[in-house]
Amino acid sequence: MIKETVTMSHKELDRLHIIQESLNRHITQEQAAARIGISIRQVKRLVQRYRNEGPSGLVSRRRGKRPNNSFSTEFRATVISLLKGRYADFGPTLACEKLREIHGLCLSIETLRKWMVEEGIWRERRRKFARIYQRRMRRPSYGELIQIDGSPHDWFEGRGPKCTLIVFIDDATSALMALRFAPAETTRAYMETLRGYLNDHGVPLALYSDRHSIFRVNNPEREGELTQFTRAIKTLGIEPIHANSPQAKGRVERANQTLQDRLVKEMRLQGISDIETANAWLPTFIEAYNNRFATPPRIADNAHLDVHHSEEELGYIFSLQAKRVLSKNLTFQYKSSAFQIRSEGRGYRLRHSVVTVCESFNGEIKVLYDGKALGWEKYVDGPEPIPLDDEKSVHERVDNARFDLRSKFYVKPKADHPWLTRRTQSNQQVKPPKLPRKKTDPDKMD
Structure with missing residues (x-):
């Protein structure tokens, strides 16, 4: 007699044991349904399949078959083509959103991540050991x-x-x-x-x-x-x-x-x-x-509050301010220039007063005293002071200086230049000449 080998999962083995207990009348079909987590009608179907086919009748009939919710080969090929072409450097989450929003291709993030790993588009990253800091609760x-x-x-x-x-x-x-x-x-x-x-x-x-x-x-x-x-x-x-x-x-x-x-x-x-x-x-x-x-x-x-300042007051607030003391002639110095207040009436009251100079970012200057703007005249226009930079804005100035230096040495050749006759591209720029290095005296070298 040939013995048949049946491959079953742990879940199917548990079902087999419960169905056998039901057939041996150790438990009722209602109890079997509760233990398996299915309806009584489904228990009756399993009992009938067990009587007709034996243990193999309890094996899932979807085993070895393609899932109903799986994607077709053409769908996957379309997604992979878009990923390699338009979204090559996108992460799985952002790529999944763009595929749905722009192309109408809907799939889960984890499915897309799996495909990207299989195609070599995305590489799983190892989590680094992070230093633990005391957690601060969000503001309410x-x-x-x-x-x-x-x-x-x-x-x-x-x-x-x-x-x-x-x-x-x-x-x-x-x-x-x-x-x-x-x-x-x-x-x-x-x-x-x-x-x-x-x-x-x-x-x-x-x-x-x-x-x-x-x-x-x-x-x-x-x-x-x-x-x-x-x-x-x-x-x-x-x-x-x-x-x-x-x-x-x-x-x-x-x-x-x-x-x-x-x-x-x-x-x-x-x-x-x-x-x-x-x-x-x-x-x-x-x-x-x-x-x-x-x-x-x-x-x-x-928790936001209303803004109680006028647009004019906000203009003063969002400006560069400096304090100055007026002389007896109502003059003061600001950025290497002399300013004099135009006095109306008893101007001597402003002598030795502290005023606020407000310079907007477009260069407009206002002089305030007790919150009110004063008229002024500019007499001496000295050289502008060299602006100071911090560690973050200094990179912008260095990049600009480097660009100016490179553009200074670029020369646009004429149309009949011999170099251009030997090249197919007529408008190609000439590389800047290398700056000569300073020669050093070998006798003075240590």
Whole structure:
């Protein structure tokens, strides 16, 4: 007699044992249905199949067959073709979203990840050992604490200039509150971003930043002084808070990593390659990002306050301010130039008074005394002082200087130049000549 070998899973072996107990009348069919987790009618079907076919009748009849919910070979080939062509550097999550939104191809992220690994498009990353920091709970209300930071990056992937993205993110919801591209991370960039924030949302309770010189005076000899940006937010009633480490403001740091991946690829798909076009399009991206990643706050309350300053007052607040003392002739010095106040009536009252010089970013100068603008005349126009740069804006100046130096040595040859007659490309630029190296005396060398 030939014995038949039946391959069964653990689940099917458990069913076999329960069905045998039911046939031996050790348990009822109702009890068998409860133990297996199926209906009594299905138990009766299994009993009948066991009587007719034996243990092999309890084996799943879908074994070895293609699942009904599997994708066709043509569907997979279409997806892989798009991934290798248009979305070669996209991660599985972002690629899955774009395949659904743009091409109408719907599949799960894990299925797409599996296909990308099999095709060599995506490589699984090992999780690094992370240092554990004390976890800080989110603020309960929307608008209480706003984390701010600047993210320098090649945002246009060589299609446009390198720049910095100023990021404002809500601590309670992780929602993007404001984004703005700027040539560098400067006081002007943060002030312009904050002014747009006030128009859209109102006044937050506090801003959480790093210890950069834009937000904090780091010179011990000038302890107690305020930077231009901190002076502006304190005037608005916003509390400045400085983080001791990047991990302390981890939400905005992680948002920067996400933006350097998603925002770069979104602008590539949109064909955006300059700062002006990008800033005009950013509100659309912010709305889609917040719908995808923002979380509801613990307390459904908006902590933003109304802006009680006029547009003229905001113009004074978001300017570069300096204190000056008037002489007996009502004159003062500012940026190597002499200014004199035009007195009306009893001008001697202003002698030795402290005035505030407000210079907007377009160069317009206002002189304030007791909150009111004074008329003035400029007498001496001296040389402009050399601007000071910090460790973040210095890269922009070096890149510009390098570009100017290279362009200085580029020479566009004439159409009948001998070099061009031997080349197929008529408009190819001539490489700049190498600068001669300074010769050294070998006798003076150590």
